[in-house]
Amino acid sequence: MRWAAFAALALSAAGPVSTSGHCHAIAPPGAERARLAFQLTDSSGTQLSLGDLAGRKVVVHFFATWCEPCREELPALDRLVARSRDRDLAVVAIAVAEVPVRVKRFLAQTPVAFPVLIDADRAVAKAWGVTTLPTSFVLDADLNIRLAVEQAHDWDRFDPTRLADQHSREESK
Amino acid sequence: MTLNRRDVLKASAVLPLAAAMPVAAGAQDAFAPRPGKWRAFEVVTRLEIARGQGAAQAWIPVPSVNEETWFKSGDSTWTTNGTAALVTDAKYGARFVHAEWASGDAIIEVTSRFGTQDRAIDLSSPGSATLAEAERKLYTSATALIPTDGIVRETSDKVTAGATSDLEKARRIYEWIVRNTYRKAATRGCGVGDIAALLKSGDLGGKCADLNALAVGLLRAAGIPARDVYGIRVAPSRFGYKALGAGSATITKAQHCRAEVFLAGFGWVPIDPADVRKVMLEEPPTNLALDDPKVTAARAALFGAWEDNWLAYNFAHDVMLPGAKAPVDFLMYPQAETAAGRLDCLDPDSFRYTITAKELGAA
Numbered sequence: 409m410r411w412a413a414f415a416a417l418a419l420s421a422a423g424p425v426s427t428s429g430h431c432h433a434i435a436p437p438g439a440e441r442a443r444l445a446f447q448l449t450d451s452s453g454t455q456l457s458l459g460d461l462a463g464r465k466v467v468v469h470f471f472a473t474w475c476e477p478c479r480e481e482l483p484a485l486d487r488l489v490a491r492s493r494d495r496d497l498a499v500v501a502i503a504v505a506e507v508p509v510r511v512k513r514f515l516a517q518t519p520v521a522f523p524v525l526i527d528a529d530r531a532v533a534k535a536w537g538v539t540t541l542p543t544s545f546v547l548d549a550d551l552n553i554r555l556a557v558e559q560a561h562d563w564d565r566f567d568p569t570r571l572a573d574q575h576s577r578e579e580s581k
Numbered sequence: 582m583t584l585n586r587r588d589v590l591k592a593s594a595v596l597p598l599a600a601a602m603p604v605a606a607g608a609q610d611a612f613a614p615r616p617g618k619w620r621a622f623e624v625v626t627r628l629e630i631a632r633g634q635g636a637a638q639a640w641i642p643v644p645s646v647n648e649e650t651w652f653k654s655g656d657s658t659w660t661t662n663g664t665a666a667l668v669t670d671a672k673y674g675a676r677f678v679h680a681e682w683a684s685g686d687a688i689i690e691v692t693s694r695f696g697t698q699d700r701a702i703d704l705s706s707p708g709s710a711t712l713a714e715a716e717r718k719l720y721t722s723a724t725a726l727i728p729t730d731g732i733v734r735e736t737s738d739k740v741t742a743g744a745t746s747d748l749e750k751a752r753r754i755y756e757w758i759v760r761n762t763y764r765k766a767a768t769r770g771c772g773v774g775d776i777a778a779l780l781k782s783g784d785l786g787g788k789c790a791d792l793n794a795l796a797v798g799l800l801r802a803a804g805i806p807a808r809d810v811y812g813i814r815v816a817p818s819r820f821g822y823k824a825l826g827a828g829s830a831t832i833t834k835a836q837h838c839r840a841e842v843f844l845a846g847f848g849w850v851p852i853d854p855a856d857v858r859k860v861m862l863e864e865p866p867t868n869l870a871l872d873d874p875k876v877t878a879a880r881a882a883l884f885g886a887w888e889d890n891w892l893a894y895n896f897a898h899d900v901m902l903p904g905a906k907a908p909v910d911f912l913m914y915p916q917a918e919t920a921a922g923r924l925d926c927l928d929p930d931s932f933r934y935t936i937t938a939k940e941l942g943a944a
Contacts, residue, residue: 477782528906559781
């Protein structure tokens with residue numbers, strides 16, 4: 409219950425969730441970390457693992473090139489990166505069941521400044537329990553999931569510093 | 582009348598597709614497929630991967646369906662400058678040609694023949710058809726993109742509430758899809774077929790791989806065997822429906838999946854709610870209402886019948902392609918991979934494949 413309450417509080421602090429989105433309870437951290445670990449490549453073959461992002465808060469965003477809401481959400485995530493540059497926030501997008509050439513073509517039309525990895529066989533999406541696209545997770549600097557949002561979220565109203573503040577208050581209780 | 586593989590291969594009266602087609606009836610005529618006349622077709626898939634991409638592989642679907650009353654797959658042959666072999670998927674029996682090249686231009690041309698006829702099931706007169714337990718289990722199971730729990734089960738329960746027979750449940754699901762979904766023109770290819778995502782989104786737009794997969798998922802969630810049938814349109818509709826046929830002998834982008842539901846006594850019953858929505862969107866003058874006579878005729882026919890202007894490749898989901906980096910959700914398009922990864926099967930111009938069809942006269 410604590411995690412469900414925290415997720416709701418964090419969303420509230422960050423601004424209203426888009427009308428089509430909702431948050432759900434998150435499993436406790438630690439035990440799930442190994443299951444969530446991934447190492448994927450982008451459309452150019454460059455590898456990135458979740459562990460490479462430790463030490464920063466991370467938004468992990470699952471999407472697909474065919475997903476219409478995703479087309480609006482990726483630029484919003486790009487703006488989030490731009491305004492969070494000095495706040496230790498990383499964004500990584502994961503294209504689910506896509507082929508590299510299609511992702512490359514999509515990114516030529518919708519360029520973003522964060523890594524876009526490819527989960528060709530859905531293995532990572534399955535491990536993370538993703539059942540609909542887009543789905544996003546916000547992780548703390550220790551790579552524990554603090555927030556999950558199914559469907560589109562208004563990232564222009566998301567304030568990662570509030571998430572950290574809320575986290576600190578929770579931990580100090 | 583029956584047709585065996587030899588009959589298909591012996592068909593010799595090769596006619597250009599247009600010449601072989603009967604004069605199209607006006608679209609105002611009823612859409613009413615009726616079995617009775619087998620037709621034979623030849624389909625040629627040519628695939629090229631340009632030099633400079635190193636080693637390459639391709640997987641090209643060929644006709645794999647053999648159903649006594651409506652479809653006979655003939656042999657498939659090929660020419661290539663690489664090596665190739667015919668492979669059969671162990672789970673569903675889907676067949677495809679697997680080709681490999683070490684380097685240089687990769688070229689393969691696969692020629693397949695098949696025979697088919699209309700289907701029309703008399704749903705007022707059940708027979709004695711039963712389904713083997715192994716098939717029942719296979720065709721009520723979940724696949725990667727067709728879960729049978731969660732929102733799919735909840736939706737199925739709502740749609741079928743109060744229905745007392747599988748026939749009634751199946752008809753309810755068919756009608757629910759016709760009334761509540763729509764054909765989204767912007768959807769790439771035939772759609773992805775992720776039915777849980779479709780339902781969760783609340784935007785029930787898509788194409789055949791979405792909408793007919795939704796029918797299959799809702800049926801399976803109700804415990805009724807159902808399956809997608811992945812294929813491609815090969816000829817115009819003789820009922821004059823432009824939306825329900827191939828517009829020319831080049832059918833590269835004419836892929837279409839249909840669906841079947843198994844009803845005790847009746848056997849596998851053809852359904853195609855996605856094509857009802859296609860008629861509504863695309864049939865001239867376009868954007869037709871549900872009560873338009875053209876839509877009414879298609880809606881009535883496509884629960885229990887379909888036309889013979891279509892090749893059925895296979896029923897397969899989650900196909901593991903030998904040597905591939907990842908499985909495919911379904912095998913309806915040619916697939917290929919190079920060192921750079923899988924090519925985009927929905928972009929046959931950059932991928933460079935073409936598919937052509939011609940009728941071989943009456944089978």
